[in-house]
Amino acid sequence: MTTAAPVKTQYEAVIGLETHCQLKTDTKIFCNCSTEFGTPPNTNVCPICMGMPGVLPVLNQRVLEYAVKAGLALNCQIAPYSKFDRKQYFYPDLPKNYQISQYDLPIAEHGWLEVDVEDKDGTLVRKRIGITRLHMEEDAGKLVHGGSDRLSGSTHSLVDYNRTGVPLVEIVSEPDMRSGQEAAEYAQELRRILRYLGVSDGNMQEGSLRCDVNISVRPVGQEEFGTKVEIKNMNSFNAIERAINYEIERQIEAIESGERILQETRLWEEGSQRTISMRIKEGSSDYRYFPEPDLGPIEVTAEQLEEWRSQLPELPAKKRERYQSELGLSAYDARVLTDDRAIAEYFEAATAAKANPKLAANWIMGDISAYLNEKRLSITEIPLQPETLAELVELIESNTISNKIGKDILPELLVNGGSAKKLVESKGLTQISDTGALEAAIDAVIAANPDELAKYRGGKTKLLGFFVGQVMKQTGGRADPKLTNQLLTQKLNG
Amino acid sequence: MIDREQVQKVAHLARLNLTSEEETQFTGQLSDILEYFEQLSELDTSEVAPTTRAIDMSNVSRPDQLQPCEDREIILESAPDRDGEFFKVPKIVNAE
The missing domain is CATH 1.10.10.410 (Arc Repressor Mutant, subunit A)
Incomplete structure (x- = not known):
């Protein structure tokens, strides 16, 4: 006799990300105030970003350029006609009671990016994640709640408007992700692309890259989405992954025990490693968007678009592929080397100087990276030039010096630069092969x-x-x- | 055109407290205004692209050049309340 075990329902998560990314401009999106981080409260303010009556905001050209470049790099269609809108809400982080954003005509739509995620067997699988839209908007100010470190219980709030009007792009993904790992990969690739473009520094600690997660779970095979929950307050990629994994478990448990999932915003608490309820969303908010009357529409001409397109650098995905197919590097090496554009360019300069790619890669990922980490330096800041690295690699490859000697003289080259060949000769370090x-x-x-x-x-x-x-x-x-x-x-x- | 419930909703969104008499008054007045505008619907606009503005001009922009505001004291002083270099706002009752 067999007893049929009850079939356990399998669930899958449906995840989308909304990413706010600060653009690396000198001035704010609609006025000439500085965007510098960490200045004393309310030093970077003027009548325009403070929303005084009678002022006229004017779009920063570089914001448009950066937004379009980001849109192009994310394979989006750039809108030939775009505009700004007012999003109304009452909260003192903005002095105007509205935020200038883009509603129905965003600058870019319908894009995608690709990530490599590990499947259950540990093999890398490429996955395309859709980008719904990318739009420009102004950031809000920072609130300090008086009398309490939390909003509840405070008697008043203090406001610092330095960040008000700092240019952002908001990038909304399709609900294409299914795990915390996929979401973290997506966010990292997004940041990598924006950094390659030079449009953002993507610093999560300083808040120049902020990811909000929308997540629901549903039984595998079910078409319609479950009730979605928004999670905020993750300040690392690792936290995004952990917050999502926690939330998937929480939602499945709730459903299994017959609870209803509430549509709400939850905060990730790093200390306790869990999400906590912040507020219940009462239907969708009514922001009463309307066209911003102070700003004219934006028309990106075909010529302008082509000019910006021609300025795009080779992007990380392309580099990863090329390093493997043309230079014979492993997927892992290609990934490590292309994570940072400066490192990738250093590597390419070394191979252009005829360095063996695999050997050059090993030196860069090994001893040179260790030195950079220890000294907190960027690869562009060291006297060791990529051409010298190529020389060093060649000396080892041709058996003129041993790998050991190479490691021994590296510190001197890192600090003083110069020619590897001359250093080896002057020190009499050539290998004895006689x-x-x-x-x-x-x-x-x-x-x-x-x-x-x-x-x-x-x-x-x-x-x-x-x-x-x-x-x-x-x-x-x-x-x-x-x-x-x-x-x-x-x-x-x- | 517009009913009392809609007036109450709009008032709530604008954080206005209306008396019952005001609700009646505004329901009538707002309906009159909307009906007046409704005359425009007589025109066939099915072939006309939507516009967001009356002036034909686009791409007004400025270079990314720093020009800090000279005197932040004037700005801080013009706020209803301040606390040192911060603006001070009343207790926030509801986050949304």
């Missing part, structure tokens, strides 16, 4: 260690390593390791 010279060194070592020789010949062949070490010591590390091994084995056995 059989005669090596044999002389080996003979001397064997003669000096009769006991070890006897043990070796008695069967303790592990002592080969000891002899190699002695030869290296004798030659100041310059002995060709391969040849040394070969000659030593012959002599020890002979």
Whole structure:
């Protein structure tokens, strides 16, 4: 007799991201105030961003350029005709009681980006995630709640409007993601693209990249979405992944125990590693959007669009693919090298100077990155030029120096730059690959260690390593390791 | 054209407290205004592209050049209340 176990319902999550990204301009979106981070409260304010009566906001040209470039890089269609709208809400983070944003005619729509995510077997699978829209808007100010660190219980609030009017693009994804990992990959790739373009620094700690997550769960196979919950307050990619994983579990548990999922906004609490309810959304908010009368429409001409398109750099996805197909790097290496545009360009300059790509990649990802991390430097700040790295790699590849010597002289090259070849010559570090010279060194070592020789010949062949070490010591590390091994084995056995 | 419930909703969105008499008054007045505008519907606009403005002009923009405001004191002083270099606002009752 068999007992049928109750079939456990399988759930899947449906996830979309809304990302606010600060554009790297000198001035605000509609006025000439500075966008500098960390200045004393209310120093970067003027009558325009404070919404005084009679002022006229004027669009910053660079904001449009950056938004269009971001749209192009995300494979969007750029609107030939676009406009700004007023979004009304009552909250003192904006002094005007409305935010200038874009509603029905955003600057860019219908794009996508691709991420590689690990499936259950650990193999990388490419996944395309749709971008619904990208629009320009102004950021809001910062509130400090008096009498309490939380809103509830405070007697009044203090407002710093420095951030008010700082240019943002809001990028809305399609609900195409199914796991925390996919969402984190999406957010990282998005930031990588924006950084490559030079339109944003994407710093999550300073709030120049903020991701809000919309998430619901539904039984696998069900067409319609479950009730969605919005999660805010994640300030790292890792936190995005963990918040989503927590929320998926929470929603499935709630459904399984017969609870109703409430449409609400929840906050990720880093300390307790959970999401907490912030407020219940009463239907969709009524922002009463209407066209911003103070700003004219935007028409991007075909010529202008082509000019901006021609200025786009090679993007990370393209680089990853090219590093693998043209340079023969592994997917992992390609991913690490292309994470940061400056590193990728350094690598490319080294390979352009004829460095073996795999060897150059190893040096950059290994010793050079370790040095950069330790000294908190960017690769563009070190005296070691990519051409010198190419020289170093060539010296090792041609057996002029050993890899060990290469590692030994790297610190000096990192600090002083200059030519690797000249440094090797001036220090007399060229590798000894001459059989005669090596044999002389080996003979001397064997003669000096009769006991070890006897043990070796008695069967303790592990002592080969000891002899190699002695030869290296004798030659100041310059002995060709391969040849040394070969000659030593012959002599020890002979 | 517009009913009392809609007037109450709009009043709520604008954070206005209306008396019952005002609700009656505004329901009538707003309906009159909307009906007046409704005359425009006589025209066939099915072939006309929507417009958001009456003036034909676009792409008004400025270079990204820093020009800080000279005197923030004037701005801070013109607010109803301040606390040092912050603006001070009353207790926030509802987040939405």
